[in-house]
Amino acid sequence: MTSPSIAVPVAAPARKRGRLLEKALRFQGYLGLVIVLVIGAVFSPTKDGVNLFLDLTNQMNVLRYVAETGIIAVGMTMVILIGEIDLSVGSLLALVATLTAHLLARAGYSTAPTILLALLVGAAVGCTNGVIVAGLRIPSFVTTLAMMTFARGLVRVVFGGLAIPLLPHSLGGTAADSAFFFAGKVSFIPVPALVMLVMAVITGLLLRFTPFGRHVYAVGGNAVASRLSGVRVELTRVAVFTACGVLTALAALIHGIQLNQGAPNDGITYELNAIAAVVIGGTALQGGIGSIAGSIAGAWMLGLIDNSLNLNNINSDVQLLVKGALIVAAVSLQRLQRRS
């Protein structure tokens, strides 16, 4: 919109200041990440003049090992955006990881059908969560808590209590080598990190530029108003929970392949890690506000804290104290900036 030639000159500087502040505020979700990067770099040990914390190999390692949390956090962001929660992701991860190990290593499946089946199971569990929440109107906390217990029981009953080894032929195992692409690298970037970035970008674009994305924010902001505006609220809920299930299944595939096993007892407290990443990244628990990028930043930040403490060989009990304090400090600084 072009302004008339009689524009008031006084307004111009204020507008410029406003745009700068707006730009700064948009990146406020990453302030915590920046703080942790700086602290980590300052306190990092150095060897032969290389800052071990900032070293590319180290940072790539961190991204590799936060990728599972990050991928789940992408799904969890959408769930929290619509004002719900999903506590079943840890158990679902164990279920799909064990299924993956069983299919690849014991049942002799090749890579593509295994991936398909894994994602289908994730979709099925997520969809079930969504249908119970949206259809039976049982609060998501209760529904997904029940699913958390059910899925954990299911994997133990079907596969027993023991882990299933998952090694490629090249390492003396029984699974197809191609599946282990998910544990490898593309150039210097670990594939798990790549998968996390790709899923984050796709979901981020989905949320930003599609009607579905607008519906997600709308339902989270005000479900009643959304329904009155014609948004299919129930369908959105089911879709979001299903997406979270699929993303968790993807994380589970990577988990099993990286760890060389599918274990029924894995993934315990993974839901907390994902929720922490999402909340630290700036998504409000009541829904309506938040971003995928923030959640990835939150996951990365948590990984960096652990990494820095381990590099410096900090006593593990002290690590817990430092981690708790750092998380609160980083997030409060974010909140302060947001308010100003």
Next chain:
Amino acid sequence: MRVLKAILAAVVLTASLAPGLASAKQYVIGFSQLGFDHPWRVAMNNQIAAEVKKYPEFKLIITNGQNDNSKQVADVENLLQQKVDLLIISPNEAAPLTAVVKKVYDAGIPVIVLDRGVLGDAYTMFIGGDNKLIGEKAGEFVAKWCGDQKRSPCNVFEITGLSGSPPAQDRASGFREGLVKNASAKVISSVTSEWQKEKALPAAAAVFQAHKDIDVVYGHNDDSAEGAYIAARNAGLDLKKMLFLGIDGLPDPTGSIVSVMQGRLGASFVYPTGGAEGVDWAYKILVKGEKPPKKVVLGTDEIYPSNAKEKCAKYECKMN
């Protein structure tokens, strides 16, 4: 009416004869396990179940304490209510479980405590391994390996169990006592994986980043050593020059017997669950009427590449 009375009389007569018709006395063994979520615990459960099968007089009930003291207390109360003939218990923690174990013992039911202890002495017998001894043997093995490999200095990276848990403390202190036999061997880094393989990966990755010259990786349990092995492989380290060792010695497909056979772990020390011994002693106490010793300390076994196949046969290990 008469017919009805006759039928009733027949039923009552048969029912009263039934106990006499039973051949041998059936004993119910209640086993309160603290949690099912660790392979070593699952192995204990399986070993107890397998050993019970050898005794037709025995029937087994297993409860899952879900790693929670209150839940386990409730489980034991439940077993007491069911009037089990003998209680085997692996308590989550000593103090919270002492009172309920005493209650069972005072009711005249024999109590066998496995692996972790309770306070006081209101129980029949305790069967457990010696973590300090196992740690010491591991330390001595590393000291010898460093000498044989002529590594000076010999840098050891230790991955501990849940810090503060007695097994972790004993395996750490015992290891250091065994390690002193070689002055050039030292623990240069110690991080925790809380017994979990998935936590060992990122922790080990960071340590391999900080120290490029690790010779030995000592995991308080095999899973942690395996996790470190994967991290070392990802980091492109020369695995042939390193020694990875752990404790547990489980025979399942992801356990260390298979791992040693497949060339990943260089050594593993068996930490026996005592499950089979517990059931055998239950038989001696209930059926043979023997009086058991108050404490039985289980020995350990060592698995190396040279004896792995033989140990695999001994422990009936499963390859996959």
